[in-house]
Amino acid sequence: MASTTTTPAFKPAVVHTENEGLGYEKTTAELDDATGKIFSVNDVDLPQGYYKSPYFWGSMGAIGLSISCGVAGFSFIAPLLSFVNADIGPSENITWVALTYTLTGAVGLMIVGRLTDIFGRRWFFIIGSALALLGSIVCAVAPNIPAMIAGETLIGLGSSAQLSFVFAVSELVPMKHRLLANAYCYLWLILPNAFGPVIGYAFHYQSSVGWRGSFYVLIAMNLLCTLSWYFFYYPPSFGQKHGPGRKMQYLNEFDYIGTLIATLGLLLFLMGLSWGGSVYPWNSAHVIACVAIGFLLLVAFFFYEAYVPLKEPLLPMHLCKNRDWLVLILIWSIGASVYYAFALIWPQMVAALYSQGHGPMWSGWASSVVGAGITLGEILAGVSKKKMHWVVRFVFPAGAILLACMATCTPDTPTRAIVLLLLGTTLIGANECLTSTMATICIHDQRELGTALGVGGSARSFVSTLCGTVYTVVLSNRLAQTIPNQVPRALVGAGLPESSVAGFLTAYTNGTQAALAAVQGLNPTILGVGTRAYQNASADAYRTVFLTTIAFSGVGIILTWLIPNVDAKLTNEVVVQLSERANGGILGAEAGISSVKTA
Structure with missing residues (x-):
């Protein structure tokens, strides 16, 4: 007969988990490894009132604000770079304002994910938002382009933590509600994604503060986000994960060499791709050296992680043996690359084909279609409860086909272009939410959520940059012929x-x-x-670019038939529980004590 005993919160003698859809138990002797103790419980075992606590909803608010700030740090200012350069420039380095955000975010996602798995998430998220706040202030008062670049670098570093929302929210809710929780997060993207260009244009054309007004808004958002993380978010700390007095051990054993190799490899490779055809010619030494050395370093990184005995590797290689996770990350990345093709190309297409006869604000509204469609799809995907693999098999091909049909658009069909784009990006947005959520569910060890999704986020940036480069090169080469x-x-x-x-x-x-x-x-x-x-x-x-997307989306369509059915894993398991600031106890528990059922 089962009895009920009391044990300190976060240190259960026996924890009931439902990883892989099967119930099993682990004792404290089995819990102490690289990612710390297991805190998973069935949601019915949580204290009464857990989900009504201000700490829980304050944490959910911090996560929502975080993703909003992380995206707004780029979307608010990206459409206004030419105006910024005219105001405090001109400078040939203006492209670095956008480039530094992309590079720091792509590299930082993987590092933040792994570090927070080992050392705890709280202070990484607080410091990340504080860095973005500081960067917003620097950009708001920037007297020249170098200062803008410095500020956007800080914003990019902060976004590494701010855009880590998928694993942050996934571990706080039952597995069966993860898709809904992610859809909730995407609600917070309505402002920066759907209205980012409009906000930027409105400040420039209809206010006295000009483009700096976007950063004034961003300062307020980041301040509120930082305060929300600080006052409400209390996940398991390092001491609760590993016990007291072991921090130096983990710091000494961390994979610094692998981190350095991966960082340099990603930075050089992505920087070379971003430079090509814009800052430097593709056949220049700058581009060729960066791409070649970056690629070799990334190859070396995988060999290093695979064959060097490491106690705390940056990339645990068993993740790469998880076929389901790999397939979902690839589809997630390819879907994002299709989106980025239109995020890059569509504003240029609006200016070249459709802006004549319209005011400047019309271009801002038209340019918002891509972000609005993606965000709408991400939110609507939350209604899916079962058979998510079949939903992906529908939305990804349908979205890809609609976007490829943009090749039929002419200078006389702006309405057709906007409708196709809105419908196509909505379906691709649904794929974004579904695949990223399913990737969290397919991880064998749920304590590695940060590592797996951080690596996935960096891979997404890598694939998106690679595909975006292909689209840009195709467009420039075709324009050089057609004009x-x-x-x-x-x-x-x-x-x-x-x-x-x-x-x-x-x-x-x-x-x-x-x-x-x-x-x-x-x-x-x-x-x-x-x-x-x-x-x-x-x-x-532009028609050629839209037809080029078929090559990448075709690979994604094939991969959709390899994704798993995760219905059996949509359980009541909650990976971690938040604690109260006052005593460190689980939310709703009295005096820091929680009831845990034992055999």
């Missing part, structure tokens, strides 16, 4: 002297009325013909 082949012929046919064609192309790219007025022989009729020819040539180039 010279179509625009000069149309201009000369309309009566523009051949000697003025080069000047028109330069002036049109510049986009100012003064530059166009200086073109000899140009009149309104010829300008109209040239504008239309430029739009048609651009549409042909």
Whole structure:
């Protein structure tokens, strides 16, 4: 007969877990390893009132604010970089404002995930939000571009923790409610994703503070986020995970060499890809050296992790043997790469094909379609309860097909483009939420949620950057063909002297009325013909990019048939419990004591 005894919170003599959908017990002798003691319990064993506690909902608020701040740190300012450069520049290093955010976030996700698994999450999340707060202040008062780059670097470092929301929220709720919890987090993306470009344009065109207003908003958001982490979020600490007096042991045994190799490899490889075709030519030594050395370092990292005996590896290699997890991470990454293709290309397409005859705010609203669709899909995915693998098998191919159909759009079909884009990105957004959640469920040891999802997040950034580079190269190469082949012929046919064609192309790219007025022989009729020819040539180039997405989405469609059915794992297991600030006891428990059923 079962009896009820009392044991200190977070240190149960026996813990009932339901990993892999099977109930089993582990004693304290089996719990002490690299990721610490197991805290998993059935949610029916949680104290009454646990989910109503202000600490639980305060933590959920901190997680939601965190993802909102992490995304807004880039989405608020990305559409305004040209205005920033005109105001406090000009500088040829303006691209680093965006690049440094991307690089630091991609590298930091893996490191933050592993470190928080071992040492506890609380202070990493607090410090991460504090860094983003500091970076927002630096950007808000930046007198020049180098200061902006420094501030965005701090924001990027902070986003490494802020965007680690998937494992932060997943471990606080029962396995069967993880998808719903992630959908809740995506509600917080409505502001930065759906309205980020609009907010940026509104501050620039309709306020006296200009682009700095975006950072004023970001300061307030990061301040509230930091305070929420500090006052409400109390997951298991290092001492509760490993016992007292062992911190130096774990610090000494941590995989510093592997971390350095992985960091340098990711930084160099992603930096080389981001530089190519924009900052430097693809055949330049800067690009080739960064890509080649970065790739070799990443290969060396995997060999190092696999064959060097490490007590605390950055990447436990047994994760790479988990086929279900690998497949889900790949589909997650490929889905994100399809999204990033349109996040990069669509605003340019709006400016080139559809902005004529509309005010600047129209471009801001139109550019928001991608983020709005992705966020809507991420939220709607939360209604799925069973058969998630079949949902992915529908939403991913359907979304990919709709986005590929963007190749049918012309300068005369802005409505078709917006509808296709909204529907396609909504389906891809649903895939984002489903695959990332299923990846958390397929991890054999739930104490490694941070490590597995941190590695997954870095892989997602890696694949997205790689695919985004392909799309950018395809677009630039096609524009280099379609514009010279179509625009000069149309201009000369309309009566523009051949000697003025080069000047028109330069002036049109510049986009100012003064530059166009200086073109000899140009009149309104010829300008109209040239504008239309430029739009048609651009549409042909964008069409190629949309067709290129099929190559990547095709791989994703094949992989959807390899994903597992996780229905059996949608159990009542809760991986960790929060504690109260006052006494360290589980929320709702009296005097820091919780009841644990023992045999």
